[in-house]
Amino acid sequence: MNCKKCGSPGNVILRKKDSYCENCFITNTNHKFRACIGKNKVLRANDNVLVCLSGGIGSTVLLDFIHNGISMDSHKKLRIIPFFLHVKESEDASGSQAVKVIEQCRKLNFDVHIINISLFIESGTEPTSLNNIPQLNNETSDKFKRFLKSMPATVRNDLLLKIKRHLFTKYAKHLNCNYILTAETTTTLAINLLSNLALGRGSQIQNEVGFYDARDDNIKVLRPMKEISQEELTLYIKIKNLSPEHNSLLNDNSLQSVIGTFVTDLQENFPATISTICKTADKIGIKVDSKKQGKCVICENELGVVTSKLTALSATKFSRTVSNGRPENVDNFNSVIHLYDIKDNVNQSLFPHIHSCLCYGCSKNYSEMEISQMPNHVQKLFENK
Numbered sequence: 001m002n003c004k005k006c007g008s009p010g011n012v013i014l015r016k017k018d019s020y021c022e023n024c025f026i027t028n029t030n031h032k033f034r035a036c037i038g039k040n041k042v043l044r045a046n047d048n049v050l051v052c053l054s055g056g057i058g059s060t061v062l063l064d065f066i067h068n069g070i071s072m073d074s075h076k077k078l079r080i081i082p083f084f085l086h087v088k089e090s091e092d093a094s095g096s097q098a099v100k101v102i103e104q105c106r107k108l109n110f111d112v113h114i115i116n117i118s119l120f121i122e123s124g125t126e127p128t129s130l131n132n133i134p135q136l137n138n139e140t141s142d143k144f145k146r147f148l149k150s151m152p153a154t155v156r157n158d159l160l161l162k163i164k165r166h167l168f169t170k171y172a173k174h175l176n177c178n179y180i181l182t183a184e185t186t187t188t189l190a191i192n193l194l195s196n197l198a199l200g201r202g203s204q205i206q207n208e209v210g211f212y213d214a215r216d217d218n219i220k221v222l223r224p225m226k227e228i229s230q231e232e233l234t235l236y237i238k239i240k241n242l243s244p245e246h247n248s249l250l251n252d253n254s255l256q257s258v259i260g261t262f263v264t265d266l267q268e269n270f271p272a273t274i275s276t277i278c279k280t281a282d283k284i285g286i287k288v289d290s291k292k293q294g295k296c297v298i299c300e301n302e303l304g305v306v307t308s309k310l311t312a313l314s315a316t317k318f319s320r321t322v323s324n325g326r327p328e329n330v331d332n333f334n335s336v337i338h339l340y341d342i343k344d345n346v347n348q349s350l351f352p353h354i355h356s357c358l359c360y361g362c363s364k365n366y367s368e369m370e371i372s373q374m375p376n377h378v379q380k381l382f383e384n385k
Contacts, residue, residue, distance in 0.1 A: 012235055015271045022239050029228060029236055033065045034076070036224045040211050043179060043222075045079040050177040052168055053086050053104070053112065055097040055245035057233045058183035060104060062225060064242060066181075067108045083175050084112040087167055088133065090145055095133045100245040102131055115171065118144035120163045123377035128171065143373075150370035153254035158199060158365060161192075162299045169219045180221045184209075187230035189223070190277045191263045195256045201361040204301045209281050215300045229274065230267060296359040298366075298378070303359055 001019035003010040005028070010019030020028065037043055051066060053059045069078025086101040098114055105112040113128035116136045121144050128134070148156050168180050184192070189209040196208050207213045213221035237244060266273045294303050358366060371379070 012239070014231065014235070025235065026239060029232055030065060030068060032227050033062075033224050034069065034078070036211065036227055037078075037222070040222075042212060042220065043080060047080050047179055048175070048177040049080045049082050049179045049181055050168065050172040050175060051082050051084050051181045052164075052183070053084055053101050054183070055086070055100040055104070056183075057230070057237055057244045057246070058185050058188065058225060059101070060242050060244035061228075061233050061236050062181065062183040063104055063108065063110075064236075064240065065225075067110075082110070083177055084110055085128070085168070085171055085175075086112055086114050087164055088114060088116050090117055090141065090148065097245050098133045100243075102133075104243075106131070113171070113175070115167065116141070117160075117163060117167065120144065120167060121147070121375045123375075128174075147373045147375070150373040151365070151368055153252065154199075154256065155365045155368050157254050157256045158195070158361070159298075162362075165213075165221065166300075168221065169216050172219050178219060180219060182221060182223055183225055184223045185225050185228050185230055185233060186274055186278050187263060187267055189226055189281075190266075190274045191256065191260045193277060193281050194259045194263065196361075198255055198259070199361050200364060201301075201359075204299070204359070204361070205281050205284050207301060209278065211282075215295070226278065227275075229271070230264075231271065294357070296362050297357045298362040299359060301359050303357075 001010050001013070002008065003021040003024050004019055005024040006021060008021045010021050012020040012022060012025045014020065014025075043049070051062065053063060063084075066078065066080075066082055069076075070080065070082065072078070084101075084105055086098055088095065088098045092098065101112055102114070111130055113130055114132065114134055115126065115128050116134060118136055118141045119126050121140055126134075148160075151159070168182075172178075172180050193205060193209045196202065196205060201208065207215050209223075209226075211223055211226060213223075215221075236242075263274065295301065296303055
């Protein structure tokens with residue numbers, strides 16, 4: 001088959017039917033990255049941008065994209081000032097991922113800041129370690145591991161994403177960056193989308209899988225690789241002879257790992273389905289309302305809006321109330337019962353003391369954690385609400 005772009009012999013097959021030569025494939029993939037940034041018109045020339053690297057396939061390709069972009073001499077040059085950050089996972093005891101990221105950056109003459117994910121336990125902002133793996137005292141590390149072990153695998157996977165985003169935002173502010181780039185692909189975002197729906201985070205989809213996450217008023221998280229599939233990344237890595245650190249940080253026997261297997265199978269057999277899932281999610285927005293109830297203290301998503309309409313969350317609250325017994329202030333239990341007639345009863349029966357400062361998804365997670373293992377600075381957030 002010939003390349004569909006230039007007509008020369010093609011040796012790269014995408015989606016089982018599209019043929020490209022290697023040069024056109026590399027050019028097309030880079031164009032997707034640049035076009036995603038360009039059409040959204042968020043970044044400006046000479047903006048400080050924090051690029052988050054994990055050492056995996058997506059992270060490795062993102063690093064290559066940025067190096068190519070800022071190295072160009074033409075008008076297509078990527079005019080940003082990149083800062084690189086790697087969050088060392090608690091599961092990466094040997095530090096192999098961190099070492100890989102340092103090597104990748106060193107080859108391209110980039111410096112990379114390294115922090116431990118266990119720093120989430122601490123309330124302050126510890127200094128980063130430049131091009132070196134930072135030392136962490138055993139007490140902090142052990143405390144964080146106990147905290148993660150105190151919850152089921154599904155909750156742990158969900159919370160780790162929130163912790164990373166929290167650290168990304170904290171250190172973006174520390175490094176004076178207004179934007180953060182992450183390496184989620186179409187495949188990754190499809191998994192996140194379905195996982196969020198299953199975990200009761202449907203109202204948060206725009207922030208979780210859209211091009212940019214605007215939860216923080218000053219820092220925007222951008223996903224410039226959202227239109228690139230895992231299949232394209234694998235081919236890109238092979239053609240350019242890049243060396244990522246292959247790892248899967250999803251805990252087994254979790255909802256996310258099951259959905260990941262499902263989406264991977266879809267990608268293999270019905271590749272168009274994945275992009276359709278993500279394009280559908282792009283059409284879902286957050287309704288702007290002046291009567292917002294504030295933000296969740298864990299994930300920082302909006303708690304919701306005050307409305308007279310019955311929502312899925314309201315129905316869940318009502319079902320919980322009914323299962324706990326007959327509401328005291330309803331005379332005829334078979335009559336039509338309005339949500340606001342049992343408002344006080346609902347608030348006391350569903351996730352007591354925390355519902356006012358947590359969204360539905362985080363409330364569910366909180367109910368499955370050992371509260372005693374939670375970091376003190378997070379517990380204080382509940383007390384201050």
